[in-house]
Amino acid sequence: MIEFMDVSKEYTKGVKALKDINIHIDKGEFVFIVGSSGAGKSTLIKLLLKEEEPTDGKIILNNMDITNISNRKIPYIRRSVGVVFQDFRLLPNKTVFENVAFAMEIIGASSREIRRRVPIVLSMVGLSHKANNYPNELSGGEQQRVSIARAIVNNPNVLIADEPTGNLDPDTAWEIMKILREINRRGTTIVMATHARDIVNIMKRRVIALEKGTVVRDERKGVYDYEI
Numbered sequence: 320m321i322e323f324m325d326v327s328k329e330y331t332k333g334v335k336a337l338k339d340i341n342i343h344i345d346k347g348e349f350v351f352i353v354g355s356s357g358a359g360k361s362t363l364i365k366l367l368l369k370e371e372e373p374t375d376g377k378i379i380l381n382n383m384d385i386t387n388i389s390n391r392k393i394p395y396i397r398r399s400v401g402v403v404f405q406d407f408r409l410l411p412n413k414t415v416f417e418n419v420a421f422a423m424e425i426i427g428a429s430s431r432e433i434r435r436r437v438p439i440v441l442s443m444v445g446l447s448h449k450a451n452n453y454p455n456e457l458s459g460g461e462q463q464r465v466s467i468a469r470a471i472v473n474n475p476n477v478l479i480a481d482e483p484t485g486n487l488d489p490d491t492a493w494e495i496m497k498i499l500r501e502i503n504r505r506g507t508t509i510v511m512a513t514h515a516r517d518i519v520n521i522m523k524r525r526v527i528a529l530e531k532g533t534v535v536r537d538e539r540k541g542v543y544d545y546e547i
């Protein structure tokens with residue numbers, strides 16, 4: 320469960336990136352965050368990942384108030400939240416297997432657990448045959464699938480995706496969406512910021528639209544925008 324209660328974020332005095340945001344996302348939902356450039360999508364995601372602090376308001380994640388938690392506790396939050404970015408952010412000097420394994424090493428998983436779990440998630444994203452390749456030997460779609468495998472390897476209950484299809488052609492973007500849909504079907508809450516109009520319109524999931532830092536639309540089976 321994710322809750323934003325009267326959340327505002329001011330980077331520089333007088334300029335509010337988010338203004339009194341109230342959002343409630345239940346476990347298992349698939350939510351698109353849409354809005355034009357500068358509307359506040361990335362800020363919302365950074366607040367959830369504790370990369371930025373809200374100026375006002377309260378943020379609840381998995382029943383925990385994360386607004387004022389100590390830096391010491393941030394790794395615990397990050398463990399329950401997987402993240403996927405537009406630019407993949409894989410480690411170039413590690414193989415596909417090692418990139419995914421690294422996320423488990425960071426949280427202290429045993430090598431036995433790693434040997435068992437990594438092949439399972441690589442198979443889920445259809446990349447078992449690329450386990451020993453390096454990122455630069457993969458297509459963009461394959462790299463994004465590795466980054467999804469890395470994001471879910473520790474079984475997070477929330478997956479955050481910041482424009483995950485932004486660097487991909489339409490067919491490859493749909494392959495990624497099918498994987499995200501399957502991850503959601505298995506119970507993981509997904510919050511995805513996107514500019515991909517077609518994907519949002521075809522998926523018919525909840526859409527939260529931001530405009531100049533405020534929520535201007537929140538619909539159950541929403542569309543990217545209204546035709547004028």
Ligand SMILES: Nc1ncnc2c1ncn2[C@@H]1O[C@H](COP(=O)(O)OP(=O)(O)OP(=O)(O)O)[C@@H](O)[C@H]1O
Nearest residue numbers: 330331335336354355356357358359360361362363
């Ligand atoms: N680190 C920062 N310092 C100052 N202002 C910032 C900072 N990050 C974002 N902003 C401002 O906050 C507002 C919201 O930016 P944000 O990056 O959240 O928008 P966005 O909806 O993600 O845009 P895009 O679709 O282009 O990624 C913008 O006016 C932006 O200039």
